[in-house]
Amino acid sequence: MKYNNMVEAVFINRPNRFTACVEINGKEEICHVKNTGRCRELFLKGARVYLEKSKNPNRKTRYDLITVSKNGELFNVDSNSVNKLALEYFKSQPEVVLCRPEYKFGNSRLDIFAQTEKSKILAEIKSVTLVNGGRALFPDAATERGVKHLKELQKAVREGYRAFVFFIALCGSAEVFSPNVKAHPQFAEELVKAAENGVEIRAFNCCVKPDEVSLKDEIPVELL
Numbered sequence: 001m002k003y004n005n006m007v008e009a010v011f012i013n014r015p016n017r018f019t020a021c022v023e024i025n026g027k028e029e030i031c032h033v034k035n036t037g038r039c040r041e042l043f044l045k046g047a048r049v050y051l052e053k054s055k056n057p058n059r060k061t062r063y064d065l066i067t068v069s070k071n072g073e074l075f076n077v078d079s080n081s082v083n084k085l086a087l088e089y090f091k092s093q094p095e096v097v098l099c100r101p102e103y104k105f106g107n108s109r110l111d112i113f114a115q116t117e118k119s120k121i122l123a124e125i126k127s128v129t130l131v132n133g134g135r136a137l138f139p140d141a142a143t144e145r146g147v148k149h150l151k152e153l154q155k156a157v158r159e160g161y162r163a164f165v166f167f168i169a170l171c172g173s174a175e176v177f178s179p180n181v182k183a184h185p186q187f188a189e190e191l192v193k194a195a196e197n198g199v200e201i202r203a204f205n206c207c208v209k210p211d212e213v214s215l216k217d218e219i220p221v222e223l224l
Helices: 081-092 144-158 185-196
Strands: 006-016 019-024 027-033 048-053 063-070 073-076 096-105 108-116 120-128 130-132 135-138 162-169 176-179 200-209 212-219
Touching: 006 027, 006 063, 019 048, 019 063, 073 200, 081 096, 081 108, 081 120, 081 162, 081 212, 096 120, 096 144, 108 144, 120 135, 120 144, 135 162, 144 162, 144 185, 176 185, 185 200
Parallel strands: 027 063, 120 162, 135 176, 162 200
Antiparallel strands: 006 019, 006 048, 019 027, 048 063, 063 073, 096 108, 108 120, 130 135, 200 212
């Protein structure tokens, strides 16, 4: 997916999870952060960042923070991008005859519903920005909502659906994916349980440019 009207800036700080203070051509500006995760390993003072200028003149913030450079590597931090990438992926599969976002199942709203001639598919998509030594880790903080979704997907399998969790590492250096046991042991345990109960766990890395992100390679999944 492609972004438009990009501006280069320098990261200063993050007052709260929704905004960041950046410097553009020597002037401080508050921009919107499209990722509620902590991203502490990326949002470092002095980091080079790339912003997309909004087309809406009435917005309180004129820019969205999209891409961060860390040690020369680019990371996409737009958590909405993974849903769009996964939707494109499912639509590109020749056997898929129907695909749409946001599907209510049980007590949750899951990210993607797809259908083939033989099966109905539910998928939950997770944005991954924490990568250590080539290992992509999720979550970076406790996520009760994530645990709930894993339980819903197991229920879906019992009801005859084919169910997936996609973990999309928004950088190119991720070589393997694992659940982040340290950040949330319960999520890691539930992910193992989901895999044992028929939920398909898949992971990908991405090709990231300042103004663009696309799926690159599928990478191995290593659970507990």
